Amino acid sequence: xxxxxxxxxxxxxxxxxxxxxxxxxxxxxxxxxxxxxxxxxxxxxxxxxxxxxxxxxxxxxxxxxxxxxxxxxxxxxxxxxxxxxxxxxxxxxxxxxxxxxxxxxxxxxxxxxxxxxxxxxxxxxxxxxxxxxxxxxxxxxxxxxxxxxxxxxxxxxxxxxxxxxxxxxxxxxxxxxxxxxxxxxxxxxxxxxxxxxxxxxxxxxxxxxxxxxxxxxxxxxxxxxxxxxxxxxxxxxxxxxxxxxxxxxxxxxxxxxxxxxxxxxxxxxxxxxxxx
Ligand SMILES: C[S@@+](CC[C@H](N)C(=O)[O-])C[C@H]1O[C@@H](n2cnc3c(N)ncnc32)[C@H](O)[C@@H]1O
Numbered sequence: 001x002x003x004x005x006x007x008x009x010x011x012x013x014x015x016x017x018x019x020x021x022x023x024x025x026x027x028x029x030x031x032x033x034x035x036x037x038x039x040x041x042x043x044x045x046x047x048x049x050x051x052x053x054x055x056x057x058x059x060x061x062x063x064x065x066x067x068x069x070x071x072x073x074x075x076x077x078x079x080x081x082x083x084x085x086x087x088x089x090x091x092x093x094x095x096x097x098x099x100x101x102x103x104x105x106x107x108x109x110x111x112x113x114x115x116x117x118x119x120x121x122x123x124x125x126x127x128x129x130x131x132x133x134x135x136x137x138x139x140x141x142x143x144x145x146x147x148x149x150x151x152x153x154x155x156x157x158x159x160x161x162x163x164x165x166x167x168x169x170x171x172x173x174x175x176x177x178x179x180x181x182x183x184x185x186x187x188x189x190x191x192x193x194x195x196x197x198x199x200x201x202x203x204x205x206x207x208x209x210x211x212x213x214x215x216x217x218x219x220x221x222x223x224x225x226x227x228x229x230x231x232x233x234x235x236x237x238x239x240x241x242x243x244x245x246x247x248x249x250x251x252x253x254x255x256x257x258x259x260x261x262x263x264x265x266x267x268x269x270x271x272x273x274x275x276x
Contacts, residue, residue, distance in 0.1 A: 007199075009140070020213050021086035021089060022086045023212050023213045029096075034071070038264070044072060052156075055077040058080075059073055059078045059080045060082075062111045063085070066093045067096055069082075071097055083106070084108065085108070111146055112138070121150065123150070125151055128155070129159070131159070132161065135162055136215065140220070144229050157234070160264055160266040163241065163262050167264070168197070170203035175193065190261075192258070201218075232271070234270060239266070240266040
């Protein structure tokens with residue numbers, strides 16, 4: 001049967017994704033260390049809240065990059081299996097995590113490959129995390145399949161992405177409008193303008209200025225992303241739209257100054273335990 005791939009799947013870019021993340025591995029590791037302000041102020045607290053990990057649980061961290069989130073979650077006394085498609089990222093993750101011993105296991109694995117299921121299925125996880133990576137993953141149907149099969153009944157899947165409505169950079173412009181008021185006050189208003197949203201689109205970009213090569217991104221609207229999970233029986237029961245606080249003024253158009261527009265979105269999904 002000649003099955004057409006859905007328009008939100010981009011398997012032709014799988015090798016590009018791995019190669020770019022391998023090439024950028026050391027640069028990212030050095031620049032981001034245990035997390036930049038985007039991670040520490042927005043992503044980590046949102047995901048940590050939604051995951052609500054309990055001591056003794058088993059967590060699978062998908063697309064773990066150099067392992068910082070896995071190490072942070074290990075502080076909750078959970079056992080972590082952390083995977084990434086890029087071998088150089090996993091090398092750096094292992095080197096930075098020796099003090100955690102067997103509490104964290106790192107594996108080179110493609111989250112969209114059936115082989116991952118076969119390797120991990122005997123473990124079944126209480127929770128699965130995937131931070132800031134679904135927009136980097138070329139195929140989300142097999143990702144959802146893996147998550148559905150690797151979670152324990154009632155287990156939670158928490159992901160964070162760049163906000164799909166406000167921060168999907170293939171069409172994003174950020175602007176500041178300066179108005180001089182009659183009473184002499186100057187009022188600056190920050191805004192985002194989005195000119196492309198509904199069509200799933202692959203594009204290239206830079207996550208950290210100066211990184212050696214461009215990386216692939218895959219924009220998908222919220223309905224497409226969530227329906228891939230809803231059609232497999234997941235329901236959403238938690239959502240966070242974090243914004244930066246007022247304390248860290250920086251360059252005018254940095255996200256740190258957008259206090260009304262969330263640049264990231266975190267969602268918790270679970271398959272309801274029907275007792276069957
Ligand atoms: C932005 S980084 C993830 C950041 C990290 N999870 C965090 O919380 O900050 C994206 C990662 O996704 C990984 N990746 C992309 N496609 C993947 C796949 N199919 N399976 C596993 N990892 C993948 C890349 O190698 C890269 O390390």
